[in-house]
Amino acid sequence: MQEIALECIGARKVFYIRKETRPKVKPSSEWYTSPGEGGTGGQDIAQPGAGTVEPDAHAGAGEGEREPGTGVGNGCAGVRCDGNGGLDIHSACNGGPDSHASRGTGTNGRHRGRLAVSRVVATLFPKSVKVEAVSGVTFSVKRGEIFGILGPNGSGKSTLIRLISTLLLPDEGEIRVFGHDVVRERFAVRRLINRVSVEAAFFKKLSAMENLSYAARLYDVDIRWARERAIDILKRLGFSESKAYEPLEDLSRGMQQKVAVARALLTSPVLLLLDEPTTGLDPVSKREVQDFVLEVRGSHDTTVILTTHDMQEADRLCDRVAIIDQGRFVALDTPARLKAGLAKNGETVTLEDVFFTLTGKALEESRLDEGDYSD
Numbered sequence: 001m002q003e004i005a006l007e008c009i010g011a012r013k014v015f016y017i018r019k020e021t022r023p024k025v026k027p028s029s030e031w032y033t034s035p036g037e038g039g040t041g042g043q044d045i046a047q048p049g050a051g052t053v054e055p056d057a058h059a060g061a062g063e064g065e066r067e068p069g070t071g072v073g074n075g076c077a078g079v080r081c082d083g084n085g086g087l088d089i090h091s092a093c094n095g096g097p098d099s100h101a102s103r104g105t106g107t108n109g110r111h112r113g114r115l116a117v118s119r120v121v122a123t124l125f126p127k128s129v130k131v132e133a134v135s136g137v138t139f140s141v142k143r144g145e146i147f148g149i150l151g152p153n154g155s156g157k158s159t160l161i162r163l164i165s166t167l168l169l170p171d172e173g174e175i176r177v178f179g180h181d182v183v184r185e186r187f188a189v190r191r192l193i194n195r196v197s198v199e200a201a202f203f204k205k206l207s208a209m210e211n212l213s214y215a216a217r218l219y220d221v222d223i224r225w226a227r228e229r230a231i232d233i234l235k236r237l238g239f240s241e242s243k244a245y246e247p248l249e250d251l252s253r254g255m256q257q258k259v260a261v262a263r264a265l266l267t268s269p270v271l272l273l274l275d276e277p278t279t280g281l282d283p284v285s286k287r288e289v290q291d292f293v294l295e296v297r298g299s300h301d302t303t304v305i306l307t308t309h310d311m312q313e314a315d316r317l318c319d320r321v322a323i324i325d326q327g328r329f330v331a332l333d334t335p336a337r338l339k340a341g342l343a344k345n346g347e348t349v350t351l352e353d354v355f356f357t358l359t360g361k362a363l364e365e366s367r368l369d370e371g372d373y374s375d
Helices: 104-126 159-162 186-190 206-218 223-236 242-247 253-266 283-300 311-317 335-342 351-359 361-366
Strands: 004-020 031-033 044-046 079-081 088-089 128-142 146-150 172-177 194-198 271-275 303-307 320-325 328-333
Touching: 004 303, 031 223, 031 303, 104 172, 104 271, 128 159, 128 172, 128 303, 128 328, 146 159, 146 311, 159 172, 159 271, 186 283, 194 253, 206 223, 223 242, 223 253, 242 328, 253 283, 253 328, 283 303, 283 311, 303 311, 311 351, 311 361, 320 335, 320 351, 328 335, 328 351
Parallel strands: 146 303, 146 320, 194 271, 271 303
Antiparallel strands: 004 128, 004 172, 079 088, 320 328
């Protein structure tokens, strides 16, 4: 019986994403700003039964005459017009029910106060949205198999890869790599795997060779052997040796992605996690990476988990393909069987047709950046 390289049983991962909300404050039941005034400097209009407002109410106050130039009357202590139709209240007003203390906070005061409180509450107690990135996924991968995971953005592909690589902890379920639990034995798992992501992290001031040497030391690989191996891998990927000693920040994104692939292959992992590894590569470079993945699988019996949006790449490389949508596997079979299950009357069906049928999204839609949290 063939050894199981990866086993995933009921894996589930939930994120709580903060939802940005702008507090909505209804105008006071008694006071509002007249239309056309923009909310600042507008005239306070009285509702029926709310009393009478004089046009100069903001400038004066309470009982008696207001003091020239100050906007403060005899019946109101410390209430001053701010020049924008609002009030600057320094102390309590005792001017009675028609004074600024009782009515001056109409629109510009009461409305602003409620808005400020709402913003504070929204900041301290933000609303969140529950996103189930991976929902009860169960599957297994045999040693030496290339297993593809296809799905639109936000479907949970990258989250699943992060769970396998111990970068995230599952909320439920179990994931085992060659019998090692990714939670309880994560350090043992990390010695068996390596990962390529679409946004690989590097020391950009250092050269490709310096970055690869650093990675080799982390995995306790002999540095002399690692340098020879790195040059060989880079050449196989169409990366000239002279470029290997230039700072990564001076190289194109495609060249940096080749270095990321070389870094993952340098340690000869028994489980290789490729999260859209050929993104940003030209067609020739894509084919070189694909050929090298097949070679590594053949020579080292490496198991490969591949996520990709390139249907031709999945069709060429993968022994089996799973299609994931909204955190769940909606199909899992060989590419040939998936296409055969959709074909009618001898018509030619592609993996892209299967993808569209099962997810309801065209391939081009799935490539759009949706600002998702899980992919």
